[in-house]
Amino acid sequence: MEPLSKTLETKPEEKRIVTGSEAVILSLLEEGVDTVFGYPGGAIMPIYDALFGYEKELNHILVRHEQGAAHAAQGYSRATGKIGVCFATSGPGATNLITGIADAQIDSTPLVCITGQVPSHLLGTDSFQESDVLGISMPVTKWNFQVTRTEEIPWAIARAFYIAGTGRPGPVLIDITKDAQFGKLEYKYKKCEKIRSYHPYPHPDERKVLEAAELINAARKPYMLVGHGVLLSGAENEVIQLAEKAGIPVASTLLGLSAVPTDHPLYVGYLGMHGNYGPNIKTNECDVLIAVGMRFDDRVTGDAKKYAPQAKVIHIEIDPAEIDKIIKTTVAINADAGHALQSLLPHIIETKHEEWLQEFRDCDEIEYNKVIQKDMYPEGEKIKMAETIRILNEITGGDAIIVTDVGQHQMVASRYTQFKQTNSNITSGGLGTMGFALPAAMGAKIGRPDRLVVGIIGDGGIQMTIQELGTISQYNIPVKIIILNNNFLGMVRQWQQLFFEKRYSFTHMHNPDFVMIGKAYGIPSEKIENKDQLKSALENLIATEGPALLEIVVEKEENVFPMVPSGDSVSNIRLE
Amino acid sequence: MSDIYQDNTEQQAEKEFTLSILTENKPGMLNNITIIFTRRKLNINAINVSASEIPGVHRYTIVMITTRDQVDKVVKQIRKHIDVLGAFVYEEGETHYQEIALYKLPTRIFLGGNHIEQLVRSHGARILVIEEEYIVLEKTGHKNETQELLEILQPYGILEFVRSGRVSISKSKRKTEKFLEELENSTTHILYKKNNNGKD
Numbered sequence: 001m002e003p004l005s006k007t008l009e010t011k012p013e014e015k016r017i018v019t020g021s022e023a024v025i026l027s028l029l030e031e032g033v034d035t036v037f038g039y040p041g042g043a044i045m046p047i048y049d050a051l052f053g054y055e056k057e058l059n060h061i062l063v064r065h066e067q068g069a070a071h072a073a074q075g076y077s078r079a080t081g082k083i084g085v086c087f088a089t090s091g092p093g094a095t096n097l098i099t100g101i102a103d104a105q106i107d108s109t110p111l112v113c114i115t116g117q118v119p120s121h122l123l124g125t126d127s128f129q130e131s132d133v134l135g136i137s138m139p140v141t142k143w144n145f146q147v148t149r150t151e152e153i154p155w156a157i158a159r160a161f162y163i164a165g166t167g168r169p170g171p172v173l174i175d176i177t178k179d180a181q182f183g184k185l186e187y188k189y190k191k192c193e194k195i196r197s198y199h200p201y202p203h204p205d206e207r208k209v210l211e212a213a214e215l216i217n218a219a220r221k222p223y224m225l226v227g228h229g230v231l232l233s234g235a236e237n238e239v240i241q242l243a244e245k246a247g248i249p250v251a252s253t254l255l256g257l258s259a260v261p262t263d264h265p266l267y268v269g270y271l272g273m274h275g276n277y278g279p280n281i282k283t284n285e286c287d288v289l290i291a292v293g294m295r296f297d298d299r300v301t302g303d304a305k306k307y308a309p310q311a312k313v314i315h316i317e318i319d320p321a322e323i324d325k326i327i328k329t330t331v332a333i334n335a336d337a338g339h340a341l342q343s344l345l346p347h348i349i350e351t352k353h354e355e356w357l358q359e360f361r362d363c364d365e366i367e368y369n370k371v372i373q374k375d376m377y378p379e380g381e382k383i384k385m386a387e388t389i390r391i392l393n394e395i396t397g398g399d400a401i402i403v404t405d406v407g408q409h410q411m412v413a414s415r416y417t418q419f420k421q422t423n424s425n426i427t428s429g430g431l432g433t434m435g436f437a438l439p440a441a442m443g444a445k446i447g448r449p450d451r452l453v454v455g456i457i458g459d460g461g462i463q464m465t466i467q468e469l470g471t472i473s474q475y476n477i478p479v480k481i482i483i484l485n486n487n488f489l490g491m492v493r494q495w496q497q498l499f500f501e502k503r504y505s506f507t508h509m510h511n512p513d514f515v516m517i518g519k520a521y522g523i524p525s526e527k528i529e530n531k532d533q534l535k536s537a538l539e540n541l542i543a544t545e546g547p548a549l550l551e552i553v554v555e556k557e558e559n560v561f562p563m564v565p566s567g568d569s570v571s572n573i574r575l576e
Numbered sequence: 577m578s579d580i581y582q583d584n585t586e587q588q589a590e591k592e593f594t595l596s597i598l599t600e601n602k603p604g605m606l607n608n609i610t611i612i613f614t615r616r617k618l619n620i621n622a623i624n625v626s627a628s629e630i631p632g633v634h635r636y637t638i639v640m641i642t643t644r645d646q647v648d649k650v651v652k653q654i655r656k657h658i659d660v661l662g663a664f665v666y667e668e669g670e671t672h673y674q675e676i677a678l679y680k681l682p683t684r685i686f687l688g689g690n691h692i693e694q695l696v697r698s699h700g701a702r703i704l705v706i707e708e709e710y711i712v713l714e715k716t717g718h719k720n721e722t723q724e725l726l727e728i729l730q731p732y733g734i735l736e737f738v739r740s741g742r743v744s745i746s747k748s749k750r751k752t753e754k755f756l757e758e759l760e761n762s763t764t765h766i767l768y769k770k771n772n773n774g775k776d
């Protein structure tokens with residue numbers, strides 16, 4: 001095998017003939033890929049064979065299930081801002097990726113997934129491990145493409161990276177038939193810089209910018225909501241500048257968390273079904289609502305017909321299909337969040353809205369007295385989820401990347417985690433995929449070895465991808481895993497309690513010994529049940545070198561409040 | 577804003593729309609477009625795919641009955657597809673359009689005199705083929721016209737009937753070529769340089 005440096009130095013007139021498989025690897029290297037999460041199998045074996053020669057240049061992580069590969073790539077991407085890459089074989093390998101791809105699609109996470117496919121002459125014959133991956137992935141990818149000719153490989157990969165990473169990011173899938181992997185081509189790589197049918201960065205319309213500025217300048221009760229788009233755009237500073245200049249309280253969606261530091265004086269909290277009290281009810285009291293890089297998910301809006309009917313709505317959004325989809329706007333700026341805010345900022349008049357901000361603080365006090373205090377400093381023997389998060393905050397100082405799974409623990413962690421730095425919250429928002437957190441935490445840690453990565457996971461969710469402990473162990477990936485064990489599918493149980501007359505239909509779990517499982521994988525593991533062990537056990541977890549697992553037995557039938565009942569107005573948020 | 581959710585009849589009234597979609601000629605495009613409808617449980621009343629006047633560019637003509645609000649959302653989703661060059665919505669009166677219908681009838685009904693032939697001619701249809709067993713009539717027009725003839729011929733025993741999807745040409749004067757040129761020249765493919773604080 002010729003060294004890579006030679007390839008990259010190859011002058012354009014020199015011909016370099018390589019196999020399709022090697023072209024895949026070389027193309028990934030040209031795109032700056034350093035890590036691939038994957039799992040081999042018949043139809044992708046030529047690519048794995050080529051990979052063998054590039055072990056130094058490309059770090060391949062062998063996961064234990066392809067769903068884990070996709071989530072790990074998501075975690076990697078969300079922590080680094082780079083594009084996550086995964087490999088899988090045809091048929092079951094590819095179908096196992098689908099959950100992760102669907103998750104990445106709805107949460108705008110850039111992935112390039114490469115799947116092997118049966119040889120082209122067998123396509124459509126129900127041959128061994130053949131599935132119609134293009135058809136299956138079509139509704140959950142930003143773009144997909146099947147390569148049947150070796151020469152198409154560099155072109156397809158270049159296009160994949162351009163599409164995945166630009167505009168509103170998303171997952172792309174390239175399906176490569178085995179014969180195309182085996183074939184030879186004259187290798188040349190050209191990055192994709194433009195596709196005539198694709199316009200990822202619409203320019204902010206100057207008139208709309210002025211209209212928006214006018215609304216903001218005239219507002220008495222302006223209110224800003226930030227979403228994932230702010231993180232994806234890198235527009236955190238612009239958001240803070242706008243908030244500070246015009247004295248605007250800022251709240252965050254689940255995926256927008258950590259864009260604005262939790263302790264910022266204008267940060268008022270977390271939105272949505274289990275969000276904070278003030279941020280929800282004030283939505284229906286503000287006069288100008290400025291939504292930046294968010295898409296009015298129904299978990300945020302509750303009943304959309306009763307969502308901010310009094311407000312003039314400014315929507316800053318890169319994806320035109322999101323504008324006026326759920327909430328009709330007064331002014332929409334269709335552009336990248338950072339770009340739009342930079343255009344807007346010079347037109348904003350400096351002002352403050354102290355009384356309005358105070359209204360949020362008053363709501364905080366109500367929420368504190370009714371909910372937060374009891375959550376964070378509970379009485380009784382049993383450990384509660386929120387106090388775990390409180391102590392974790394004290395230990396991490398708000399500097400960790402927190403990766404959560406789906407359920408009560410996710411909502412509690414999102415409510416109570418302190419964030420100092422951006423890109424510190426990784427969770428499955430739009431799809432709500434249980435099993436996301438363990439592999440995503442693993443991917444995040446690989447992407448950001450310099451940061452502390454803590455996975456907070458329920459006893460249900462961890463068992464959906466628990467086999468990734470094998471990956472964590474094999475590569476000694478130093479993630480800290482917290483299992484909040486309530487012996488229930490807690491969030492479903494909460495709904496059964498509140499809306500199905502406590503009929504706990506199949507939500508109780510008889511769990512394995514998580515400590516023994518952890519130890520079987522060679523991961524230092526501990527279990528605690530008593531409150532007085534909580535602090536030291538958490539300190540111990542974080543201080544342990546390498547990966548570590550802590551099972552915390554928590555109150556079985558705890559409920560997460562506040563809560564906007566599904567389909568109700570945000571004004572009807574319940575505190576108890 | 578609130579009034580959108582009140583009875584905004586203009587937005588909420590159902591009517592017929594013609595969608596004209598220009599795409600790159602890529603495999604799987606038809607599927608990519610139809611799943612957008614399927615997912616929203618929207619019916620496609622008629623669909624036609626053909627080459628456009630530009631090499632490598634296909635034109636989809638889709639007819640649907642829905643509300644303005646819904647059609648606008650669907651069109652945005654269609655435009656979002658990477659290989660879609662453009663998608664336009666037209667209401668009745670904004671396009672010139674035709675459908676073609678073929679009617680297969682037993683030859684014997686034409687033998688008994690010229691009554692039926694007259695009927696055919698008065699409806700602007702023409703005889704496409706005459707075989708021993710059957711005759712095929714062709715009529716081009718709007719759906720209500722081809723439908724009317726269908727109903728008239730029904731009692732004579734129609735052997736087979738088929739109507740094409742709509743083909744439609746907009747009344748706008750813009751050339752497709754010009755539209756593509758504008759796409760090619762637009763500068764929305766890169767993010768404009770930010771002064772500082774992007775990501776690391």
Ligand SMILES: Cc1ncc(C[n+]2csc(CCOP(=O)(O)OP(=O)(O)O)c2C)c(N)n1
Binds near residue numbers: 407408409410486
């Ligand atoms: C793959 C998947 N299946 C089912 C659900 C529905 N669901 C949402 S939360 C939840 C319970 C999660 O239980 P657990 O992981 O123990 O966390 P807890 O709510 O107890 O914190 C379930 C089953 C889901 N989100 N994802």
